[in-house]
Amino acid sequence: MTPNASTSSGPSRRSFLASAAVATAAVAGGMPLLAACGGADGGSREGTTSSKDAKDILPAFVAGSVVTPDIASKNGSAVGFTGKLDLAGLKTSVPKKLGKGGKVTVMAPFWGSPPKGDNAYYTAMNDLIGVDVAWQNQDGNTYDQKLGAVLASSDVPDVVVIPGWNMGGKIPSAITSKFADLGPYLSGDKVKEYPNLAAIPTDAWQRSIFGGRLRGLPMPASYVTNIVPYYRKDVFDEEGYDIPASTDEFMALAKDATNAKAKRWACGDMKWTAFNAFGVPSGQEKPLGWIEEGGELVYRAELEQYLEALEWTRKLFAAGVVHPDFKLGKSQATDPGTKFAAGEFLIYNNDISSWYGLTAAQATQNPDFEIWGMDIFGHDGGDPTLYATQPANIFAFVSKKASEAVVRDTLAVANVTAAPYGTKEFMLTNYGVEGTHYSVEDGVPVKNDTGNNHVVNAYVMVASPAPTIAHPDFANIAEGQVEWQQRMGAFTRKTPFYGMQITEPSRLTSLSNDFEQLEDDIVRGHKKIGDMQQAVSDWKSKGGDKLRDWYRKILDENGPAAG
Structure with a gap:
């Protein structure tokens, strides 16, 4: 599997994201359409947020210490894991439920046939988090049309996932007018209440500033060409x-x-x-x-x-x-x-x-x-x-109308879904329940039909960990991918507008x-x-x-x- 490998622009980009999302693999990609932000809250939608202002907005970075990757990130690469999976050795990155039992509705793109809302995967995830997440899945192939209609209405779900390639037209203006500022919950040391979110690279948070406010929960990606x-x-x-x-x-x-x-x-x-x-x-x-x-x-x-x-x-x-x-x-x-x-x-x-x-x-x-x-x-x-390339291109946003309780419950969800590879939370988020959705054969997790139908393009879209590559069945490929990124990253320059959201x-x-x-x-x-x-x-x-x-x-x- 390849959680959060870089999947930015390239051949068959839209079709790739769909197939990767169905496989719950490498869904942190980007498209060559304009991402957006800018101006003060409720003001002009053109421009960007200055680096000086961003420093006061960004969450503090605290590297995770629960799991140590086999290959560390270097020159913008993903981290890599090359060993077999040891279920008995999985770490716990969220020792207690942060969710308070409330309900959070999430609208997100979905490729394929969405499972029923009471399926075993959703039930297990909600129980772990302590939040009743209700999914409003929409066809990923026509998602931009649905987005436009929903954001133009007064009935916006608690959380809306918006990929960068769907940020054309009036969507940037809607993001600044419809979605909440998460800064009061995450800026500076406040993020430390959510350790897995604190471990998300700063560049990805920089990309999550829209309209001068920290509005997005990011899905990080390697900035090395994909x-x-x-x-x-x-x-x-x-x-x-x-x-x-x-x-x-x-x-x-x-x-x-x-x-x-x-x-x-x-x-x-x-x-x-x-x-x-x-x-x-x-x-x-x-x-x-x-x-x-x-x-x-x-x-x-x-x-x-x-x-x-x-x-x-x-x-x-x-x-x-x-x-x-x-x-x-x-x-x-x-x-x-x-x-x-x-x-x-x-x-x-x-x-x-x-x-x-x-x-x-x-x-x-x-x-x-x-x-x-x-x-x-x-x-x-x-x-x-x-x-x-850009360090994040898919984001989850919380409605401005959401209560503090809903915002906190959403962050509880994100803190679980951003758990690193090698943790119990990661396994549940990406594979579901052992025996119900997958089995482990010679250290390799293998989804069954139920897992392939249920554990797809859902919770990973709320937030994800730092870019990670892990293939227990083909460890040499994981090693090859990460080392390729490291070598190419050594020759990679950041252009003047790297990491900015610009309209x-x-x-x-x-x-x-x-x-x-x-x-x-x-x-x-x-x-x-x-x-x-x-x-x-x-x-x-x-x-x-x-x-x-x-x-x-x-x-x-x-x-x-x-x-």
Whole structure:
């Protein structure tokens, strides 16, 4: 399992989150839509909260001491656990119930068929917490529509979960007007009443400031890029292929490995890896696309390396080394992992969770299959320049109309769901009741049908522990994932607006919306690099330069969130 592995933007992002949530694994992801906040309480919805003000708002950080991970966090990585699960050795992180027996209604996205409210999992969790949580599950695929309707009404549930990719339109304004300030309960040393919340990294809390107030309960994520260039290690070993260390070496390998007549191609669409190899700022969220060069703010699409990354990816397509499905765009509608596992192509980029997911899926039917992650290389063979993604992108909010008793009960829920791996609370939150929802076989927890139906995308969405990777059945994968994050984290920079919740002016926020489609058209040979240069010129004249000035003012007034 992979609790809270980084799952930010990347291929099949929305479909990935749905499948991961159903599996109760790695649901702390992000999407390339605007997250939001800003201004004083009830005031302007544009802008952000200054780092000076944030210091007075943020909870104190107190590292957890109940469980010690096998691999500590380093360079922004998750923590890792590589041992078998010992149920008899599970720790207790919540020694007494903090809930006072009240009822809390929670609206959250759900992928699949929600279980009945009186199921054994919900009953056991509520008994442990001391709170009667009543779930109002909504279809995750149409959640934004439901959100808009609910937040526009006067009947808002006690708690509402809002993923970052659902924060478009009027949702940011609704967050500041409809949801409570949790600062009086959590700011500074107040959080120590909830030790598992105190152990959540400060960066994740920084992202939970909306409208100048601490409103969100976060689901933390590693800020290291979540897009891994995967390769078929078993095939590489058999064929004697070397791992490429530059874009030229990659191209040479790709041409050597491709044999279209034998229905084997070298790779999939490598655009995301190209952006990383050429040092292009993150496209996960618009504020992350800005960097400072020579004292000036520059947007990612204005950079020469952005065009170079597109041109290199285009050359891969033109050389015929990319699997035809990607040329036709089919990879956007289907999971490319199936054909990767079948050996139709040997390299592709996908979310870090796929490392374990494909390994587990192929373990019995394809025992020779071995997937591994390449280190991201600098295009010229040197060290890469990578940029941080956001440290949290899913949040739970408490209604402004909620009584103090409801707020306290909600925090009691969050203190249990944020319990670390290796605790009784974590096991119940993520696996349910032993014997009812899962069994442990050779130190590996295995859910049964009841567990797969009941223990999915619920309590984990209220709050989660620091990013964690643990696979008792494939400890080498957990180790590989964490160490990959650590190595890549060493080359990762935080851009000026990292960790901030920023709402762009509505009149300017859609300016770059068409860039991604144009990127795809260019790498597939349907458009030219000159078309992107013209699009950027149009972007600047239609408001891009004004947006630059707007961001400069934010930076001058507030300073960067990351020290």
